Amino acid sequence: MPLGSGETLRLSEKLKPFRERVKELSGEDVGLCYQCGACSSGCPLTDEMDLLPSTVMRMVQLGVEEVLNSKTIWICSSCFTCQVRCPRGIDVANVMEALRQLVLRRKYDRVSIDVLPPEELRELPQIALVSCQRKLTG
Amino acid sequence: MELPRWNCCGTVHALAKDDVMHHLAPVRVLLRVEETVEAGLVDEPRVVTLCAMCYNTLKRANHLYRNDSDKRRVIESIMEKESRPYGGKAEVIHLLELLKELGWEKVAKRVEKPLEGLKIAPYYGCLLLRPRGFGVDDPEEPRIMENLLEALGAEVVDIPFKSRCCGAYHTVFMKEEAAELSYKILRQASEMGADVVALSCPLCMFNMADRQGLIGRLFRDFKGIPVLYFTQLMALAFGLEEEAHLDENNPDPRPLLRERGLWR
Ligand code: SF4
Ligand code: SF4
Numbered sequence: 001m002p003l004g005s006g007e008t009l010r011l012s013e014k015l016k017p018f019r020e021r022v023k024e025l026s027g028e029d030v031g032l033c034y035q036c037g038a039c040s041s042g043c044p045l046t047d048e049m050d051l052l053p054s055t056v057m058r059m060v061q062l063g064v065e066e067v068l069n070s071k072t073i074w075i076c077s078s079c080f081t082c083q084v085r086c087p088r089g090i091d092v093a094n095v096m097e098a099l100r101q102l103v104l105r106r107k108y109d110r111v112s113i114d115v116l117p118p119e120e121l122r123e124l125p126q127i128a129l130v131s132c133q134r135k136l137t138g
Numbered sequence: 139m140e141l142p143r144w145n146c147c148g149t150v151h152a153l154a155k156d157d158v159m160h161h162l163a164p165v166r167v168l169l170r171v172e173e174t175v176e177a178g179l180v181d182e183p184r185v186v187t188l189c190a191m192c193y194n195t196l197k198r199a200n201h202l203y204r205n206d207s208d209k210r211r212v213i214e215s216i217m218e219k220e221s222r223p224y225g226g227k228a229e230v231i232h233l234l235e236l237l238k239e240l241g242w243e244k245v246a247k248r249v250e251k252p253l254e255g256l257k258i259a260p261y262y263g264c265l266l267l268r269p270r271g272f273g274v275d276d277p278e279e280p281r282i283m284e285n286l287l288e289a290l291g292a293e294v295v296d297i298p299f300k301s302r303c304c305g306a307y308h309t310v311f312m313k314e315e316a317a318e319l320s321y322k323i324l325r326q327a328s329e330m331g332a333d334v335v336a337l338s339c340p341l342c343m344f345n346m347a348d349r350q351g352l353i354g355r356l357f358r359d360f361k362g363i364p365v366l367y368f369t370q371l372m373a374l375a376f377g378l379e380e381e382a383h384l385d386e387n388n389p390d391p392r393p394l395l396r397e398r399g400l401w402r
Contacts, residue, residue: 027155044303048315078150079303080268084277091269097153111311123348124310127191127341131149132307134160 019063026098032088033057039082039092048075053082053092060095073099074110074136104138111136139179143170147195149341158212164199165213169224183228186236188369190339194265197230197272232266232274233369234282234338242289250377252291255398258371259295259332260284261323263342267301277301283368287336290375295332299323304345313349314356320345321353324363333394334364336371343367348388364391374400 023030033054040052049072051059059067067073073096082092104110113121113129121129144167152160171185187193203210204226214223237245260283267273267280275282280301284294302323305316324346327335337343347365354360366387373382374395379402384392395401 025154025156044319048312075308077264077303077306077308078153079264079306080270081264081301081303083269084267093269094153098155101154101157113310116310125340125344126146127149127189128307128309128344130146131191131341132310134148134150134152135307136311 018065019060021102022060022095022098025101026091026094028090028092028094028098030057030060030090030095032090033061033086034088036087038085038087039090042081042085043076044079044081045075045077053096056099057090057092057095060099068099068103072096073103078135100135104136107138109137139174141167141170141174141185142177142179143173147192147199149191149195151195151198158209158216161199161202161209161213162216164195165203165224166217166220167196168200168203168228168230169217169220171228172225173221184231185228186231186233188233188338188367190232190263190265191341193230193232193274194272200226200228200230201272232338234266234274234286237286238282242285245286246289246291249290249375251375251400253287253371253375253400254291256292256395256400257295257331257333258287258292259297259327259330259335260287260300260368261297261304261327261335261337261342261346262301263337263339264301264303264306266338283336283338286368287371290371292371292375295327295330297323297326297330297332299326304342306341306345309341309345309349313352316345317349317353317356320349321357321360324350324353324365325357325360328361328363332363333398334366334391336366336368338368350389362389364389364394366391 035054035058037054040046040054043053046052051070051072056067056072076096078093080093086092145163147167148160148163171183174180175183187196203213262280262283267275267277270277287294299322303319304323305319308316343365350362354362370382370384392401
């Protein structure tokens with residue numbers, strides 16, 4: 001069967017909703033991604049990630065919901081370098097936020113500032129604490 | 139003048155498409171801008187920010203409010219207890235944009251103590267330039283901070299990492315990883331001959347200046363480099379030494395400035 005006939009990559013109906021949910025939440029058409037890797041090559045945080053941003057994009061395309069278990073979505077700092085570089089006009093940072101939100105909305109907090117020792121809390125500026133909580137707690 | 143009433147913008151723009159709630163804080167600030175005009179305190183509904191993060195949240199919320207009528211209606215209904223709905227008239231600009239508008243020659247004319255002999259690496263970070271469409275300048279070839287520093291008489295050192303992320307809020311729970319990101323930027327600035335780094339974001343300032351103690355413990359070859367807010371460099375060049383508040387910077391930039399003949 002020739003590749004591209006739709007058979008080899010047909011998405012199971014069961015998995016489609018995940019991709020649709022990400023699309024809705026992020027506002028990005030993940031289907032446009034052609035896996036050029038520009039997002040991954042410019043990303044400053046790949047050293048800390050378990051999946052490259054382009055791999056995350058591929059998994060979302062294929063409806064692989066396990067992408068929600070990846071460390072990458074929490075490591076992405078919304079620096080928008082990928083948004084500037086993507087030749088398909090996709091804002092990968094929006095997709096990352098959608099994936100974080102899908103997890104955070106299950107009453108999950110990635111972090112809790114309660115565990116920070118008081119001396120650390122004192123030295124951290126408000127702008128760090130507010131942005132951290134906005135990004136990593138539900 | 140400073141806005142008579144304002145609140146925290148929330149620091150980050152809510153990216154999820156159904157998240158309207160988090161646009162309230164910046165929209166409320168924008169309404170205050172219109173109210174300030176109505177009260178006759180200023181002529182134009184323009185708000186100037188000095189922070190890259192405020193700039194981003196206010197500008198993006200403004201864009202969303204003006205262009206997404208559904209979300210606008212929702213925001214209006216939640217804010218019904220305000221004096222009136224926000225009219226979408228406020229304009230958000232960064233101080234760098236205002237200076238550019240005034241003209242670099244005009245800025246240069248105000249200079250009393252040119253920053254001659256001082257090599258400065260401008261650092262933009264993320265939100266001053268990105269996402270595309272919401273920055274103060276071209277996201278890949280910015281010139282605005284360079285132009286300002288040149289108008290102040292300084293020598294600009296162009297570093298490739300000038301718009302690379304400093305680690306942002308990861309400084310809270312991943313401080314060593316964030317410190318490494320900042321270290322790489324600072325090391326590059328030093329290696330390329332910069333005396334100091336100039337920036338325009340309080341979070342970048344914390345990560346790249348206040349965290350230098352941690353950076354030094356993690357990376358033994360790190361020697362430290364002063365980091366200044368761009369407005370501090372302006373104050374210095376305009377002969378407003380007290381207003382520069384250089385005693386608040388850590389590491390202290392004064393010894394180096396003294397060496398260059400720029401501090402008493
Ligand atoms: S840069 Fe855009 S098209 Fe290329 S892999 Fe990343 S998301 Fe896909
Ligand atoms: S926004 Fe996230 S994924 Fe994109 S380059 Fe920045 S850290 Fe990497």
